[in-house]
Amino acid sequence: MADNAEILTGLAEIVEEVAGIDTAEVSADKSFVDDLDIDSLSMVEIAVQAEDKFGVKIPDEQLAELKTVGDAVDYISKNQ
Amino acid sequence: MKFSNPPALAGARILGLGSYQPDHVVTNHDLAQRVETDDQWIRDRVGIVERRIAPEDLSLVDMAVEAGSRAVKDSGLDTGDIDTVIVATCTMPNPIPNAAAQTADRVGIHASAAFDVNAACAGFCYALGTAADLVRAGTSKNTLVIGAEKLSDWVDWEDRSTCIIFADAAGAAVVGPAATEDEIGIGPVAWGSAGDIASTIRILGESTNKLHQEGQAVFRWATTKIAPVALEAIAKAGLTPADIDVLIPHQANLRIVEAVAKRLRAKGARQDMRVADDIVYSGNTSSASIPMAMDHMRTAGTIRSGELALLVGFGAGLSYAGQVVVCP
Numbered sequence: 516m517a518d519n520a521e522i523l524t525g526l527a528e529i530v531e532e533v534a535g536i537d538t539a540e541v542s543a544d545k546s547f548v549d550d551l552d553i554d555s556l557s558m559v560e561i562a563v564q565a566e567d568k569f570g571v572k573i574p575d576e577q578l579a580e581l582k583t584v585g586d587a588v589d590y591i592s593k594n595q
Numbered sequence: 596m597k598f599s600n601p602p603a604l605a606g607a608r609i610l611g612l613g614s615y616q617p618d619h620v621v622t623n624h625d626l627a628q629r630v631e632t633d634d635q636w637i638r639d640r641v642g643i644v645e646r647r648i649a650p651e652d653l654s655l656v657d658m659a660v661e662a663g664s665r666a667v668k669d670s671g672l673d674t675g676d677i678d679t680v681i682v683a684t685c686t687m688p689n690p691i692p693n694a695a696a697q698t699a700d701r702v703g704i705h706a707s708a709a710f711d712v713n714a715a716c717a718g719f720c721y722a723l724g725t726a727a728d729l730v731r732a733g734t735s736k737n738t739l740v741i742g743a744e745k746l747s748d749w750v751d752w753e754d755r756s757t758c759i760i761f762a763d764a765a766g767a768a769v770v771g772p773a774a775t776e777d778e779i780g781i782g783p784v785a786w787g788s789a790g791d792i793a794s795t796i797r798i799l800g801e802s803t804n805k806l807h808q809e810g811q812a813v814f815r816w817a818t819t820k821i822a823p824v825a826l827e828a829i830a831k832a833g834l835t836p837a838d839i840d841v842l843i844p845h846q847a848n849l850r851i852v853e854a855v856a857k858r859l860r861a862k863g864a865r866q867d868m869r870v871a872d873d874i875v876y877s878g879n880t881s882s883a884s885i886p887m888a889m890d891h892m893r894t895a896g897t898i899r900s901g902e903l904a905l906l907v908g909f910g911a912g913l914s915y916a917g918q919v920v921v922c923p
Contacts, residue, residue: 555810555811556810556811559814559818560854562815563818563819
């Protein structure tokens with residue numbers, strides 16, 4: 516079980532790999548769409564990799580609710 | 596009573612390729628005049644720069660005949676040497692008559708066994724697998740396999756999530772016998788379906804009768820489930836991922852193509868494995884995309900005779916199929 520700081524670090528690495536955004540930019544308050552400019556297909560790729568890395572399920576309906584990086588960290592933390 | 600069967604051959608191989616695209620080019624700028632979109636948005640989401648759309652008076656069968664005739668010519672066979680025609684298609688204007696019988700007759704393969712296969716974007720690989728087994732079993736001397744689609748008839752031109760993707764074309768291959776094990780050029784097919792999520796890509800039989808796709812769900816399925824099918828096809832052929840020279844996945848979306856290639860490389864495929872990107876200037880042409888990409892790559896010199904190509908088709912059904920082939 517990863518703690519929230521570890522989840523954020525792991526998620527930032529995934530975002531960097533999928534979308535080419537520096538890990539330093541990926542902080543809890545950032546919106547995936549508005550701040551990081553990540554499109555819906557990249558969000559699916561991030562979700563798929565997060566599922567593998569953290570052992571969670573992130574269905575498409577749920578994915579649409581995860582607006583910020585912090586939302587995703589909380590969801591993974593509660594469901595891992 | 597005793598039945599007799601023809602002796603089975605060692606295998607089958609591809610003897611020739613051909614493809615056909617309509618002349619009319621539709622650019623991203625053209626589409627931006629019809630729906631709210633722009634060139635960069637389309638390039639970012641699907642990797643397409645332009646596509647070919649057939650005029651009203653050019654039918655699916657017209658395109659199939661052209662691609663099929665070119666493949667027969669390329670194979671060096673006479674039409675009389677071919678006894679079976681399979682057309683993979685999911686966009687005929689009406690359920691009957693099928694495309695294959697008319698196509699066979701117009702190509703000059705008279706009284707041919709002729710039938711259509713509908714496995715949508717996996718159709719060509721389904722039909723190629725079927726053709727290889729027909730030839731190997733001695734049921735067919737040589738089989739012409741064609742993927743042909745006129746998707747423009749079924750696309751909702753008001754739907755910006757799908758009208759930017761699909762296009763029209765035909766691609767074909769002639770499948771003939773491999774008398775010895777050294778000549779085998781088509782590996783066993785790895786195929787299957789996921790009917791539980793059939794509704795994610797559909798043409799509604801209701802008021803609109805237009806193609807609908809749940810893009811995000813299909814993207815997730817394709818980027819996660821197709822690489823394992825490709826790996827199964829490699830294993831069934833007795834090969835390893837490092838043996839593959841060229842990856843020719845169905846040209847669904849450039850980002851899916853790249854995701855599949857990335858997963859295969861993570862499983863041992865070579866960094867210098869070439870990857871088909873025919874979608875960029877052809878769009879998604881469903882069952883036509885794989886044979887057309889292979890034909891285009893051969894013409895461009897990016898694949899050479901004797902190289903190993905991994906084909907994998909996937910799409911509505913949902914259906915998937917893949918096999919390793921030797922480039923003719």
